[in-house]
Amino acid sequence: MRSDLIQLSYLAAAVLFILGLKGMSSPRTARRGIMWAGVGMLVAVLATFFSPHLSNYLLMFVAIAVGGGIAYVAARKVAMTDMPQMVAIYNGMGGGAAALIAANEFLHFGGSGLTMGASFAVLGAVGALIGAISFSGSMIAFAKLQGIIKKSFLFPGQNVINLVVLAGAVALGAFVILQHTGHLGGPVGPTLGLFFALALLYGVLMTLPIGGADMPVVISLYNALTGLAVGFEGYVLGNAALIVAGIVVGAAGTLLTQLMAKAMNRSIGNVLFAGFGAKGGQELTGAVEGSMKEMAPDDAAISMAFGQKVIIVPGYGMAVAQAQHKVWELAKLLQEKGVQVKFAIHPVAGRMPGHMNVLLAEAGVPYDLIYDLDEINGEFPTADAALVIGANDVVNPAARDDPGSPIYGMPILDVDKAQTVLVVKRGRGAGFAGIENKLFYADNTRMVYGDAQDVVGKLIAGVKKV
Amino acid sequence: MITGFAALYIFILAAFVGYEVIGRVPVILHTPLMSGSNFVHGIVIVGAMVALGAADTTPERIIGFLAVLLGTINAVGGYAVTERMLEMFKSSKDRDAAKGGGDA
Numbered sequence: 001m002r003s004d005l006i007q008l009s010y011l012a013a014a015v016l017f018i019l020g021l022k023g024m025s026s027p028r029t030a031r032r033g034i035m036w037a038g039v040g041m042l043v044a045v046l047a048t049f050f051s052p053h054l055s056n057y058l059l060m061f062v063a064i065a066v067g068g069g070i071a072y073v074a075a076r077k078v079a080m081t082d083m084p085q086m087v088a089i090y091n092g093m094g095g096g097a098a099a100l101i102a103a104n105e106f107l108h109f110g111g112s113g114l115t116m117g118a119s120f121a122v123l124g125a126v127g128a129l130i131g132a133i134s135f136s137g138s139m140i141a142f143a144k145l146q147g148i149i150k151k152s153f154l155f156p157g158q159n160v161i162n163l164v165v166l167a168g169a170v171a172l173g174a175f176v177i178l179q180h181t182g183h184l185g186g187p188v189g190p191t192l193g194l195f196f197a198l199a200l201l202y203g204v205l206m207t208l209p210i211g212g213a214d215m216p217v218v219i220s221l222y223n224a225l226t227g228l229a230v231g232f233e234g235y236v237l238g239n240a241a242l243i244v245a246g247i248v249v250g251a252a253g254t255l256l257t258q259l260m261a262k263a264m265n266r267s268i269g270n271v272l273f274a275g276f277g278a279k280g281g282q283e284l285t286g287a288v289e290g291s292m293k294e295m296a297p298d299d300a301a302i303s304m305a306f307g308q309k310v311i312i313v314p315g316y317g318m319a320v321a322q323a324q325h326k327v328w329e330l331a332k333l334l335q336e337k338g339v340q341v342k343f344a345i346h347p348v349a350g351r352m353p354g355h356m357n358v359l360l361a362e363a364g365v366p367y368d369l370i371y372d373l374d375e376i377n378g379e380f381p382t383a384d385a386a387l388v389i390g391a392n393d394v395v396n397p398a399a400r401d402d403p404g405s406p407i408y409g410m411p412i413l414d415v416d417k418a419q420t421v422l423v424v425k426r427g428r429g430a431g432f433a434g435i436e437n438k439l440f441y442a443d444n445t446r447m448v449y450g451d452a453q454d455v456v457g458k459l460i461a462g463v464k465k466v
Numbered sequence: 467m468i469t470g471f472a473a474l475y476i477f478i479l480a481a482f483v484g485y486e487v488i489g490r491v492p493v494i495l496h497t498p499l500m501s502g503s504n505f506v507h508g509i510v511i512v513g514a515m516v517a518l519g520a521a522d523t524t525p526e527r528i529i530g531f532l533a534v535l536l537g538t539i540n541a542v543g544g545y546a547v548t549e550r551m552l553e554m555f556k557s558s559k560d561r562d563a564a565k566g567g568g569d570a
Contacts, residue, residue: 018483020502021502024548024552026495037545054519057519064538067536067539071543087500090540091504093536093539096532097511098513100536101533104521107523107525117469119469119470223500227507234513235468242513245507246509247476248506250484253503256488259496354498357495358498361551
């Protein structure tokens with residue numbers, strides 16, 4: 001009876017998770033969605049406390065109190081611009097937990113001298129491998145986005161070394177499986193330890209060469225991997241809630257990863273096995289004609305204030321300068337002057353898809369002023385001005401018409417079709433991907449140099465004077 | 467225990483659900499959705515509790531304790547971050563309603 005109730009609670013939790021994720025795929029129901037999922041989690045955790053034959057309650061409470069406290073405070077304190085790395089670190093923790101569950105199960109069976117069923121040993125080991133890779137990989141992703149690790153580590157033969165390490169981990173995993181199904185003897189502990197060490201090492205090696213621009217794809221991939229690891233460990237534990245939630249996230253995360261890679265015109269394999277710019281062959285220097293034309297913020301303000309329609313294109317530069325509040329202030333001022341203002345967001349602007357949306361939402365921009373690439377691209381020819389703030393590669397026309405460019409084929413925002421393009425940029429250098437941008441040399445482009453926060457402040461002052 | 471083909475069915479059907487459920491998500495919600503699905507795999511905390519609950523040697527207890535600790539961080543942190551992101555999603559209609567009519 002009691003275990004029936006527990007199973008029923010797990011079923012309810014699984015249903016709530018799915019409804020929650022469904023809710024989160026529409027802006028109107030998104031907040032309700034996360035609450036549904038939250039209720040599901042609460043139900044599942046409470047039910048677990050009543051599981052039969054459970055011990056170590058004190059340890060459990062301490063772990064939950066300490067972990068919950070740390071995570072809650074950190075999540076509340078962190079700045080909105082740092083959200084991507086927080087997702088990375090929390091995701092890594094989940095992967096780590098899945099790997100530890102596997103370690104525990106193997107030790108439990110190994111210690112009692114019992115053998116495991118083949119399917120349990122195999123899925124347990126696969127989940128452990130994936131979970132451990134997701135853990136160490138996510139930590140490196142966090143360190144890179146946080147700026148703790150600044151360089152991309154590239155050396156010849158890297159892919160071969162990585163492959164050898166992965167092969168070693170897989171071989172040891174097979175060894176662990178054979179030991180636990182009774183096909184091989186020998187001490188269990190050292191094999192298991194070495195297996196985890198190699199899996200963790202592979203996560204580190206795999207993530208180190210990947211550049212910051214590709215990090216969103218990688219975090220999304222690790223998110224999907226953690227989901228799979230959780231699902232597999234759920235099978236080992238015979239827990240349906242873990243299986244359903246884990247596999248649902250694994251599938252959804254895989255789809256999300258594909259969508260993101262596609263928006264950048266790269267395959268997942270390309271992101272993982274070739275550091276960006278590592279090819280380095282296509283030099284574009286000298287191919288650009290014309291010169292960059294600078295414009296003072298006051299003049300830029302006037303050209304916007306007297307227009308009918310202004311489209312604002314934010315990029316990572318806006319996030320770095322924390323300029324989103326000022327940008328919204330500017331947009332409101334322009335609206336008061338009778339200018340129609342829209343925000344255009346490229347799928348991969350910033351460090352994660354939707355990163356810009358979150359920042360603009362934080363500043364108070366209503367989401368119905370924010371448009372996707374497909375919705376807005378037809379409107380640029382009718383815009384009097386396009387204001388590009390700290391975006392570069394996502395507005396580079398080379399993606400449209402230069403087959404030699406590394407970003408050729410990536411969908412871009414067609415800002416160059418606006419009557420005037422105002423580009424707010426910190427300096428004259430190339431963008432994150434190190435690619436020269438012809439947009440900056442176009443006849444209808446004016447450059448406004450400076451930190452996004454400063455420049456937008458000056459634009460606000462300029463519009464007020466009109 | 468869930469074994470054999472019953473388990474295989476659950477795996478496959480859950481994968482389809484996951485694929486379908488986010489199929490139509492707008493770009494605006496990609497980051498919150500990633501964060502939300504990150505929260506959902508925080509269910510690993512339940513597995514960690516079961517593992518710790520069954521631990522009867524010191525190494526198992528240490529590993530189980532760490533598993534519950536990491537699982538809790540995943541679940542609690544994932545929820546708090548997602549909620550913070552989603553708190554901010556309001557349309558101008560909502561805002562005007564909050565202002566009591568408003569000037570649009």
